[in-house]
Amino acid sequence: MTDEPTDQDLRRHPGRGPMDKVEESVDHAAIDDEITSRQEVSGFGTILRTQPFWVFVAIIAIGLVMSFVSDAFMTERNMFNITRNMAFFGIMALGMSAVICTAGIDLSVGSLLGLCAITLGLTLQAGWGVLPGFLVCMATAAVVGLINGVLIAYLRLAPFVVTLGMLAMARSIAMVLSDNKMIYEFGPQQDLFEWIGGESVLGVPNVVWVLGILTAIFWWVWKFTSWGRWVIAIGGNAQAAKLSGIPVERMIVSVYVVCSMCTGVAAFMFIGYTGSATNGMGVTYELNVIAATVIGGANLMGGVVYALGAPIGAALVELIRNSLLLAGIPALWQQFFVGLFLILAVLLEQIRNRGGK
C-alpha cells in the first residue's frame, strides 16, 4: 500500500496524510481481529445479557436452597404441582409478551379468564361437546381481544385505560351470564373435558404440554415470521414501522387478539382442571401474568420479547409461591413477594440498560 490515499480515505479520516496510511492498515487488521473475536464473545454474551437467563439462574438457586429447607420440595408430587400451576400463567404470559412488546398492556386477562370460564361452562352445561365448548371459549376471547385492540389501535385510547375498563366489564358480563351460580355440570363429554385440563401424559401434566407446544410456536413466530418481526419493530419505533409500510393498526389489533386467545386456552385448561366454573375465576391473575412476563424479560417500553421468558417468568412466580408455602410462611405474604419480584425485575432491567449505554 504505497499509493496515495484515495479520496475516500481522506474523507473518512480528514487531516491524515500518506504516512499515517501505513499505520492505519496495520490497525485495521488488529481491529478486524478484535471485532471477530468480540463477535464470538457476544454470541455467548448475548445469552448472558438476556433476562430469562438470569431468572433461570435464580430459579436454580432458589430450587437448591429449597431442597435443603424442605424435604417436600424435591418430591415428584411437588414438581408436578409447580409445573402444572405455572403452566396456566405461562400460557397467558406468552400472549402478554406480545402485547408488552408493542409497549402496550392488557389488564383484562384475569377477568377474561372468568368470562371464558362462564361461556365455556354454559356451553358444556347446555349439552354440547368439548369441541363446541372450546370454540365458544376461544370466540369469547377473540371478541374481547378485538374490542381491546380496535379501541387501542384505531381510536388511539391508552391500553391501560381500555383494558382496565374491560377488566370491569368482562367480569360483570361473566356475573350476568352465570347468574352468579357455579357451573360444574359439563355435559356429555365431561370426562374427556376434565381429562384434558387435569390429567397428564407420560407423567407430564397436559397443560404443561400445551405450554411447551405454544412456547415452541411463539419462539418460531418471534424468530421466523414477519408477523413477529413487525410486532418487535412496532415496539422499537412505531413511527418507523408505519413509514416502512407495516400495517401498524392491524398488527396491534392482532396482538391483543392473540393475547386474549392465549387466555382463552388457559381458561379451557383451567376449568377442566378445577372441575368447576365460577365468575370469580382469575381475579388478580393479571398481576401474576404481567409479573411473569416482566420477570421473564419483557420491557414495558416495548421492543423486547423472548418466547422462553413467559414460562421462565411464570416458573419463578410459582416457585416463590411454593417456596413460601413449604417454608411455613403464611399464604397472606404470597402477593407481597410476587409484587416485590415484579419491581426487582424492572429494576434489574433499568440497571442493565444503563450499563449497556
Added chain:
Amino acid sequence: MSLLELESITKSFGAIHALSGVDLSIAPGEAVGLMGDNGAGKSTLMKIIAGNFMPTSGEIRIDGQRVEFNKPLDAREAGIEIVYQDLALCDNLTAGANVYLGRELKKKVGPFSMLDYAAMYANAGKLFAGLKSETRPRDLVKQMSGGQRQAVAIARTQLSDPKLVLMDEPTAAISVRQVAEVLALIKRLKETGHAVILVSHRMPDVFEVCDRVAVLRRGTKVADKKITDTSPEEVTGLIIGAIEAA
C-alpha cells in the same frame, strides 16, 4: 431529459401560501441542494414530492409523464424514496432487519414460510458494500454511529432501486467525521445514476456534493444555479433576503 419536473407548484393551507409557483427539475445522477430558511417552504415541497401532500395547483412529471401522488406509496412506486430526518429506524433491530423492514425476504421450508436471514443479511451486506460503508448487517442499530445509521437508512432506499432519493437534513446532528461518511454516501448514489435532492442547512455539505442549488424564500424559488456559478456568500444572501433573486 429530466427525471423529475415540477411545474408551477402551489400549495395553500387556507389563507397561507406555503408555496407559490415553484418550478424544479432534476436529471439522473444529479444532486440538487434545496436550501432556505425555516418556513421558506422546503418541507412542504419535500412532502409534495414524497406524496404526503397534494399540490393545490401545478404539475409533477416523472420521465415526462404526468403523475399524481395521493399517498406516499404512490411516490415510492414511481421511484422516489425518502430518507427521513429522524431516519425512521428501529433501534432494537439489526441493520439488515431495518433494511428489509416491511418487505422481508422469505423462504419455504415444507409448508412453512420463514424469514430468510441468510439472504437478507447477504443482500444487506452487498448494499452496504455498494455504498462503500463499513456497516455490518448483523449489528444492532442501537449501537451505531450517526453516519452508520444514515448508511442503513440509505441502503433501505436502494432495495426498490429508486430513481430519486430525497434526503432531509442527513447531516444535521452528527459528528464531523460522520458528515464526511454521509457525503461519501451521497456521492456514491450519484455515481450509480440516482438523482438526489438534499435538503440541508449546512452550506459546506451542499457545496461539496451538489451540482445545483435551489433557494426557496417565502414560498417562491428565488434562485436555481449551478454550484460552480455561485458562492456560499451569495446563497446565504439569497436565503436571508439580502439578495432579492439570482
